[in-house]
Amino acid sequence: MSLKSKIATTEELRLPPGARYLAGFIDLSMQDVLIAAVDQRPWIEDLKRRVQHYGYRYDYRARTVTPDAYLGLLPQWASDLAGRLVSNGWFEKPPDQLIVNEYLPGQGISAHVDCVPCFGDVIVSISLLSACEMVFKERGTDQRRAVVLEPRSALLIAGPARSDWTHEIPARKSDPIDGQRVPRSRRLSLTFRTVEVS
Ligand SMILES: O=C(O)CCC(=O)C(=O)O
């Protein structure tokens, strides 16, 4: 077994119930295409990290998505990825909302559960560039699972992992990976969701 698949297997075991992890979902040339596409688009700069919203705008202050937040169809590069997430069986229908997050070293996302009435049960986050650690914590217990999100991997969060556990990316400049401190560099994540409008 290669070192890489050994790491992926170990991380599988560390995932909370309902989460799944796929290393190498994106190949190197597709990663370049996606980064170039994202970097051509305007960033929203009013959080601690830069973000882009597609499909529907998520309101961070109200913590909700409303029907009037519709922004239009996903751009081609995003709907191609959404289609792959249907063909690999992770989504039943193509997700219609995408948030791109940019993390520079020292930036993260605080512990949260993605809005339960706003979005469907399945959430998939694709990682580009730097690796980082994601920490899951079970609400109401002291259970904690730290997983390494490798570049070009895909993480599915559903079921208990989606609603009974919080997830976060600690705001750090390096992560403990395989017993070493690995410095972070720029990371982009593409998080796909399905909006449930009432
Ligand atoms: O960057 C990530 O992989 C996770 C992003 C996330 O949790 C979110 O946008 O809700």
Ligand SMILES: [Fe+2]
């Ligand atoms: Fe999240």
